[in-house]
């Protein structure tokens with residue numbers, strides 16, 4: 001094609017590079033995302049492209065086809081006709097814009113995204129492009145940040161209406177990337193309630209594919225995440241490009257393979273039922289997306305995201321602190337408890353060595369089941385036999401911290417709050433609003449509703465000695481409408497809801513920094529980077545079955561750090577699937593994440609309780625490694641029947657390795673489990689044996705034969721010698737000198 005590139009503009013992390021091309025025409029393209037190369041001029045990436053037929057000319061030039069180029073942030077139809085990154089409806093009803101480069105600047109300071117989650121770090125480089133549409137005067141600011149030590153980038157976009165009329169933003173995505181190939185497989189995280197974050201990998205085909213949410217939350221069935229890998233990519237090698245949206249509401253995550261085998265990757269607020277009226281001089285800020293590339297496979301992708309989430313996104317003062325081992329009463333009692341029963345459980349919790357007791361649903365209003373009282377965040381004094389403060393004091397006197405469950409975004413019809421404010425429910429006038437789990441959603445787009453929740457919860461947290469809060473959300477949003485939004489702003493509802501939620505979370509988490517917040521949405525129905533900005537841990541799934549959890553936790557750990565994943569040991573037969581697994585296996589699997597118990601300790605045999613106490617004591621010794629260690633998913637012989645992971649501490653001298661075999665099999669010969677990324681010449685102690693890193697990586701650990709189904713094995717490794725090779729050489733040198 002007849003294209004002239006004026007400049008190549010680079011953004012670097014320690015090992016990665018993101019390069020843009022500024023065309024003479026003012027269009028901005030991508031040249032490269034991958035390992036750092038240090039080359040400066042990459043103009044040939046587009047200059048050498050051969051022209052395809054039957055595409056619109058650009059700027060009246062037959063030899064300039066915009067639709068073929070890897071465009072940085074394209075609008076619609078001028079003349080690229082693939083899925084746009086942004087769409088506006090202008091005062092005259094037209095939808096076409098033409099944004100071209102005005103300037104760019106580098107800074108080392110990042111502005112917080114107002115009202116939204118955002119990442120930050122000490123060593124960053126921010127690159128902001130200013131683009132302008134000459135006809136309207138409107139501007140787009142594309143902001144990219146490189147997190148030097150993390151090899152991660154973020155992108156967010158600002159739209160400035162500098163025209164004299166209002167416009168409607170119909171779509172404005174956070175992340176957009178064009179690749180000049182379709183030889184990729186796409187990975188998404190899918191599932192349902194109780195089956196969250198199952199990893200789903202398939203080849204790209206021509207057309208649009210991906211996942212999205214229209215549920216008002218990121219949802220159980222899909223996560224705001226996409227990864228693109230080459231067919232040969234594995235956990236340990238191969239190319240990966242991955243992106244995740246730091247947002248908790250409706251999202252779109254899509255890949256479009258066009259007519260010429262190019263792939264367009266997009267992540268952002270779902271354009272479905274979204275439209276934002278932007279008046280003159282008003283500005284719209286998109287949420288932020290994080291993205292990276294690696295040539296070292298999926299483990300490397302996960303480890304990069306884990307460090308990034310932990311160190312650049314999560315702000316809580318609890319982020320780096322050992323997380324308490326908790327006992328939660330939900331699966332032990334459900335709604336059927338009183339003070340005596342809870343105290344009996346708490347005493348058992350103390351005996352096994354737990355540190356935090358969490359009082360789950362059912363402590364407030366007149367809540368005896370799920371039909372009432374959401375909204376009434378004051379104690380059911382009959383049930384608690386006195387005030388909440390007295391109740392908490394009793395728990396504290398046992399030597400335990402205290403945690404409380406709340407579900408602030410919801411309202412029961414049978415509640416005092418509903419009697420007072422029936423109009424606060426999300427509903428469409430003249431239509432009966434739908435209930436899910438007997439409950440309505442509060443209209444968080446309204447400032448007075450946000451203020452009410454901030455005031456009520458602030459009072460609850462300020463006047464009680466609370467160490468931990470589980471912030472739940474047990475239904476998705478239907479009947480999308482707010483009586484306080486004008487007709488032409490109703491499609492702003494879903495995003496405004498999330499902004500309202502973020503304001504409430506911001507106020508409460510910033511004021512009550514001592515409280516460890518764990519979010520939850522019927523399990524992992526809102527497990528996303530948006531929530532992690534406010535709450536450093538999230539309940540991974542309501543399915544607590546150990547076997548099911550292996551798959552759920554494996555998928556979740558694809559991007560989210562294990563310490564953010566709430567994982568508890570529950571009773572057998574398991575309440576969700578009826579399966580019986582051993583206490584050992586349940587414990588190994590729950591200890592992959594943020595560990596606790598969720599079972600009736602009064603109904604556990606003396607021997608099991610003894611074992612639990614030992615497991616808790618052992619966990620305390622290994623906690624730093626298990627919660628904050630680097631994690632690898634280990635390749636296994638038979639993926640369909642096995643799973644294994646390895647965790648290593650920061651000093652790289654301690655490891656825990658876990659292998660789970662689901663079904664026992666007759667007459668099998670044991671296979672070996674090969675470890676990853678050890679120091680080849682170091683010597684590691686495993687029980688009474690010693691092995692070199694090389695041996696452990698090349699030959700591996702012998703997996704014991706499974707003697708029953710759901711068979712778990714754990715190895716603890718300690719590095720005892722740094723460099724075996726040197727010792728051998730020393731010995732040899734000494735001997736030959738003798």
Ligand code: GLA
Nearest residue numbers: 330360361520521522523542
């Ligand atoms: C949701 C949560 C559970 C529990 C119940 C209480 O389902 O995910 O852990 O808190 O609500 O109603």
